[in-house]
Amino acid sequence: MERRLTAILSADVVGYSRLMGEDEVGTLERLKACRRELVDPSIDHFHGRIVKLMGDGALVEFASVVDAVQCAAVIQRTMASRNQGEVETQRIQFRIGINLGDVIVEGEDIYGDGVNIAARLQGLAEPGGICISGTAFDQAVHKAGVGFSSLREQRLKNIADPVRVYRVLLDPSKAGKLVAASRSAGRRPPLILASLAALLIATSAVVFAWQWPFAPQRPSVAVLPFANLSGDPDQEYFTDGITDNLITDLARLADLDIVARNSVFAYEGRPVVLADIARDLGVRYVVEGSVQRTGGQIRVNAQLIDVASGDHLWANRFDRDAADVFAVQDEMSRQIAEALGLELTQSETERIARPPTANLEAYDYYLRAEQARRTGRRSRMVEALADFEKAQALDPGFAEAFAADARATAYVWLSTFDDVLQSALARKRAYDKASRALALDPELSSPYAVLAIMQVVDRRYEEAIASARQAVSRGTADTEAQMALAYVQLFSGNHAEAAAAVETALRHDPDLSAVARFTAGLVFYFQRDYARSIESFERARDGSPGNGLFVTPLALPYVRVGRLDDARAAVAQGFRLLAGTDCLAAWRLNLGYFRDQQDLSFILDALREAGMPEWPFGFKGDERDRLSGDEIASTVMGSLLQGKIEPSASPALMQVGPDGKAAFRSATQMMTEMVFVKEDLLCEQSENAFGQADCGPVYRRANSPDETRYVYVNSSKVFYFSPTN
CATH class of the missing domain: 2.40.128 (Lipocalin)
Structure with a gap:
């Protein structure tokens, strides 16, 4: 079996089936002319070899990545000029993906992941655009007469490891330039929108890499999940609680950028490679540690590392009684801040030092409930609500327990988990718990975020916007608050404001949850930024495999860019995964709280064109x-x-x-x-x-x-x- 390293170019025609359906003869003639006058001469000029031709695409091999990129750029630039005189519905556009990888050679054909990655990259490209892998970028940067925009790492279908992806910038003014990462890019991707709103309540929503010239010059830190050294998997909730509270305390410091929980917990149980973390999360410093809880004793080890130099700026071990857990967290936060050269204000010092509760049993129930809540599973929500109630009964002044209860109960309400808690009771409980949390601690952000989403579902738009802004005012870097604001502004018809909130959220979480990516995808869809919408929806789908709620929405931008076959496939797959319940009537009802019904029509029209049935089954x-x-x-x-x-x-x-x-x-x-x-x-x-x-x-x-x-x-x-x- 022969193998070789080669540059692979994969190309396809956008909306090929639609073009053929509308004008088969004319489409074939225009495609033949494109090949004869442009594609084949360009491939020959840049020393490429056509491996195979399909009706709507081609696979081409090059000995040089630079040649492959230059060939693709010539084709796309020339096609843009040719299309200027064409009727929009008759324009022929290509999507192109390029990879440098190892391939298996069999006769004149080539196979393997090297080819598969090129094909997946082609699918990520915009109509008329080019996407290339990190391996190809490393060889072509500054050599191909084009610019590049980083899309960071992507999870590609049936490819085991994430792949660095770059979008090629064809504008001559961008030649030789590397533009900052797309703000929607991260490391990876019943009631329809309401269920997603419910999940949104429970999530946090990219920090730009600190090395970009325009990034704020202040410390950026990722607190990695502490390791559980107790020898008991049941103690995982306690260890995660230490990590969560450290993230929360450090996030309260005005002069520090902290990566959100969702991104850092993606590294749980994985080997720590500081260079990868620095690149993926865009941070200068990393905190890592471990927790050992034995009987009434805890041992916490922690260290602060400068990932640029590898130096340990601070390290400490805390051997204490379990009753001193809050004092340990306070000392860690203050010592890390001091090691970073930060001067805490009096209010910041007081906020960090203030324990969430004086009752350790209540705190333990709270941590267990939070672990159950984050699963989002129906069966675990019963457990979570019961444990939150126990925590509140033990300490009626435990504001965070009421806030987390509100978040969990709103999720139950919006997901219509009637077997967990009946709808009317869940709605009342969520409002009551959020109000109680704010009465105990008006500076909490999450209860306002919960209220905002519930109010917009209740069509109380101005109240919802006010609540979301209150949430944001208590923590600009709070992803949950920013995504709640985005959601509320979207359904209130304020698309520009929704997009601004998404962009702010993206600066604080390089690995958005599937739900946050869905919300971002919908915002980009209404902004007519279909490339970013597709990227976000595809990541949402890939981040929650098998969930039909994250499959069907891809049809929306696919329709708008002419990928009708892909749109119909998304609708068909969503219909199958949702057991036949996915239909226009359900979307019309579940999106009924759009303030502007034209926004609803913009969604329904696309789904109808993608073949979604009017009624269930x-x-x-x-x-x-x-x-x-x-x-x-x-x-x-x-x-x-x-x-x-x-x-x-x-x-x-x-x-x-x-x-x-x-x-x-x-x-x-x-x-x-x-x-x-x-x-x-x-x-x-x-x-x-x-x-x-x-x-x-x-x-x-x-x-x-x-x-x-x-x-x-x-x-x-x-x-x-x-x-x-």
Whole structure:
């Protein structure tokens, strides 16, 4: 088996299927002309070899990376000029990816990760753009007559390790320049938007690398997850608590940049390579350490390292009673600040020294609850809420416990985990706990972030914006606060303000969570920055594999850039992963709290073009069989509706009183609600869907294979029924 190191160029035609569908003959003629007049001569001029041609793309091998990049640049610049005279819908555009890697040679063909990476990079490129790997960049920088913009490390599908990615800048004025990392770039990527809002409450949201010339000249620190040396995995929650509190204390210092929790915990359990951490997280200093808890004793080791020189600026070991844990955290924070040459203000000193609670048992319950909450799993949320309650009962003045409880309960409400806590109770509890936390400590940021997201879902837009700004004012570097502000401004129709909040959040977390990346992707979508939207959505998908909530949104920017095949594939995959419940009606209902309905239309129009069905499980009704409003009222009101629901055909019934008071029951759901007719639609309204009316048509079943005579469909159900009075 022959192997060799080579430069691989992968190219494809943007929207090829659409172009062929609209004008097959004309598209083929234009593609042939492109190849004959531009592509083939350019490849030949730069000494490339065409390995294979596909209908919509090509794989080309070069002995030199510089030749590959220059060839790609000539093709893309020339195509941009050629397209100026073309109708937009008929323009032929290429996406190109370039990698320098090891390949397997078999005859005239080449295989392996070297080829696969080039193909994945091509998928990251914008229409008319070029993306290259870090290995290719290292050889081509300053030599290819182009500029580069770093996209940092990316997780590429079916590639084991992250790959450094750079976008090629074709503007001649950028030649030879290396531009700062895209601010949306990081190291990696029921109720739809509401579930994501719920997750957003529980996340934090890039610090620019400290070496960039325009970065603030002040210390930047990453506190890596401390190692648990207790010999007991059950003590992990306590060790994580030490790390979390150190991050929180240092983040309160005005003259220090701290990387958010989400980014540093990506390194948990991994070997520490300081150079990689400095590059990936954009920091000058790293804190690392360990915790050993045995009986009533704790031992904490910690050290502060200058990653540029490798010098240890500070190190200490604390052997104390477990009851002194807050004193240990206070001393660590102050000593690290002193080692960095910071002079703390009196308020900063007091804030760090103030323990969250004087009750160690309450603190222990709080740490356990936080560990459970961060999983986001339905079963663990029951545990989290119970432990938060225990912490509050032991110390009614424990503000952080109330704040974390509010965050967890809002997540339960927004995720509609009714088996954890019923919707109305969850909503009230979240508001109450957030208010209690602020009454105990008005300087806390997270309760305001929780209130902001809940208020925007409740369509209290100005209150939501005010709450989000309060959260941000208590911590500009607080990612949770910035992403809450972005979310609130987005749904309030203030897209520029939402984008500004995302950019601020991105400066403090190089490894955004899947939810934060989703929110950023949606903000970029409304900004018409489709390249960054695709990048964010793809990272959200890759950061939460198998979750349909993070697959379907890719269809939005894919449609807008002409990648209709990719958009349809995203919708189909999301529909499959969400068991057939992903539909336009669900998106219309779940995004009902957009202040500007044109924003909602901008989403629904793209999903419709990508082939999303109107109703769940792909249901389609015959308009000839559709009931009018009067017919619906006479059939449904005051009746018992008995039948079955999709997809399991399990029994279901709906009891509707003459006044509209109703109850619906199936094998998986039991709810009380109000039922009414609106125009020619039957509507259900309850605490679900945040009080919105869920409406849909009713059809006769002329040739029903069973006893049911009608079918009612809305955003969440297809209900086949017959009425009895």
